[in-house]
Amino acid sequence: MSAALIDAEPGPIAIDPARTALIVIDMQRDFMEPGGFGETLGNDVSLLRSAVEPIKALLAGARELGMLVIHTREGHRPDMADAPPAKVARGAPSMRIGDVGPMGRILIRGEPGHEIIPELAPVPGELIVDKPGKGAFYATDLQLVLVNRAIDTLIVCGVTTEVCVHTTVREGNDRGFRCVVPADCCASYFPEFHETALRMVCAQGGIFGWVSDSGRILSALSANH
Numbered sequence: 002m003s004a005a006l007i008d009a010e011p012g013p014i015a016i017d018p019a020r021t022a023l024i025v026i027d028m029q030r031d032f033m034e035p036g037g038f039g040e041t042l043g044n045d046v047s048l049l050r051s052a053v054e055p056i057k058a059l060l061a062g063a064r065e066l067g068m069l070v071i072h073t074r075e076g077h078r079p080d081m082a083d084a085p086p087a088k089v090a091r092g093a094p095s096m097r098i099g100d101v102g103p104m105g106r107i108l109i110r111g112e113p114g115h116e117i118i119p120e121l122a123p124v125p126g127e128l129i130v131d132k133p134g135k136g137a138f139y140a141t142d143l144q145l146v147l148v149n150r151a152i153d154t155l156i157v158c159g160v161t162t163e164v165c166v167h168t169t170v171r172e173g174n175d176r177g178f179r180c181v182v183p184a185d186c187c188a189s190y191f192p193e194f195h196e197t198a199l200r201m202v203c204a205q206g207g208i209f210g211w212v213s214d215s216g217r218i219l220s221a222l223s224a225n226h
Contacts, residue, residue: 026159
């Protein structure tokens with residue numbers, strides 16, 4: 002399969018689908034639905050819904066091409082041994098990490114709220130990386146998985162743009178991966194943060210990576226197929 006040329010900012014990027022992974026960050030009920038961690042922080046979780054349909058389309062395209070698809074989930078062990086006290090104590094949420102909410106214990110692995118929303122649920126064979134922090138590389142085996150699969154390019158989407166997506170892109174960039182962020186496949190509780198975070202990725206000639214969108218990425222993959 003030849004390279005797919007994706008129209009992007011600050012300029013086009015050629016990718017090999019066989020060496021590219023689609024990473025879907027934290028599309029979990031705890032962040033996306035009422036009663037989860039996102040809402041306990043005082044956020045309007047409906048603002049994140051805009052990313053769902055574009056991600057669904059991108060997932061379908063990646064699956065059709067047999068690309069590596071990886072889903073991440075932020076959360077902690079039931080005993081919370083991996084939850085830093087400074088993280089648990091930060092801010093003034095209505096419920097803290099580990100408290101019992103409408104979807105089980107907040108941000109705890111194995112609870113209903115920790116699961117990925119049904120619309121974007123992984124299919125058999127897709128990898129799930131459970132992470133205790135914001136970045137998908139921190140305290141996980143993600144880098145090992147990518148190296149073992151000879152991946153050199155990451156398409157990173159999910160929520161939220163300026164926190165877990167941005168952190169993962171920065172981590173990936175520092176590890177030598179080329180990172181492409183589809184703008185419409187990301188969302189934030191703060192629209193102004195979303196826009197600024199995207200500009201930061203592709204500033205200065207692509208200091209952290211490239212910014213495109215699901216339509217342009219799918220068009221490039223389709224033309225290459």
